[in-house]
Amino acid sequence: MSYWSSIEEIHNQIQKKEKKIIGWGTGGAYRHYQHINPLKLEYLIDNDISKWGETIDDIVVYSPNQLLNEKVEDVVIIVYSSFASEIIEQVKMIGNFLVESASKLFDFLKIESYMQKINSVIGNNFTQVKRYPKSNNAILIQGQVVEEVTIQIVKYYCKLYANDLIILSTWNDTKEELIDEIKPYVDHIVLNDLPHNRGVQNRNLQISSTYNGILAAEKAGARYILKTRTDTILLKENILNQCLDVLHEYSGNVAQRHGLKNRILVNETFTRKYFIYHPSDMVMYGHIEDIKLYWTQEFDLRDYALTEKDWKSKTLKEFSLQRGSSENYLCVNFLKKIDWDIKGSLKDSWEFYRDLLVVKDDDWFGFFWFKNPSIPDKDTPFKVKENITHSFWENLYFHRINGEGVIDIELHHWNDFFV
Known part of the structure; x- marks a missing residue:
């Protein structure tokens, strides 16, 4: 269906x-x-x-x-x-x-509205344009091909970014007709073997398709990479240059002291305020060496469910340090690789956001998630919506706030903050 x-x-x-x-x-x-x-x-x-x-x-x-x-x-x-x-x-x-x-x-009508925005750019008769990728920038689209959705996303990027690499990294069991439909609009397609162990929240699938897509971009000569997904669209015009301008706007000294080329740019959705070490992995932009380091990950072979009593009873601190979510798993492993002194505190997590990342609002990216159009829904008061916005992140960057005395993450249970 x-x-x-x-x-x-x-x-x-x-x-x-x-x-x-x-x-x-x-x-x-x-x-x-x-x-x-x-x-x-x-x-x-x-x-x-x-x-x-x-x-x-x-x-x-x-x-x-x-x-x-x-x-x-x-x-x-x-x-x-x-x-x-x-x-x-x-x-x-x-x-x-x-x-x-x-x-x-x-949210069917919202989805339909975004499809109309995409179609207004690509037109009804868009078939293919000549592509001359310079191999300096790459757009990586990773994940399972979503029928009738991914093709529109790929066409959109193809139409607007003829000079930049476009790479699709998906699975080798994808229907052949879907791959053939997409081929004219991308520069490389990476077909990955499905991991035997998908991991909790399918994190091993995400690790595999993202990492191998990054390798393909690196081999093609890309220096900067924008990582996105097969079920999301970024509608901001000239987004690759805009992302690079953002990285140049803020000091990268701390990132460089930890062996990185610069900061990593992420979007607000799932960049959690109270879940420590929980940046979004949906949209990431940065130097390809930094993004590659972030996604150089061992598969998580643990077998558990976040709905189990043992996990639901964990505090915010326990949940995050034990790498409960996919975002935690990736981030904590990354911080260990760059010798960040992981203190397990809200203050330390916010310092990580402040010193190594730039967080931009979803609206800045023109971000839309077809699978979950209303998550997070900023108009509802549920604590799950507590993400790091750009204005909040700038307060961190300019040392206006630091996370001390805000909330005791050793007392509050993570499930109190989730749907």
């Missing part, structure tokens, strides 16, 4: 009211979407055993095993969680249910 048809099919089923609608997730995403798009749900599912048997909004919460009692053809499942990808995989292991994330489902 294609990107668009799955959304249309679920919308149709909701309108017909012929199937049971089951919700998965009971946190902030559920509250947000039930507030703006209330649905009559048959029941809720959650991986958290402590919630089983509870009622939320007069709806009973069950374990995932409840789905074993359902017929696939009778059910529509809507996932209310920032872990939607992992949960959808879990659902598919139970049965071939019709399932989609609430974010993608209810």
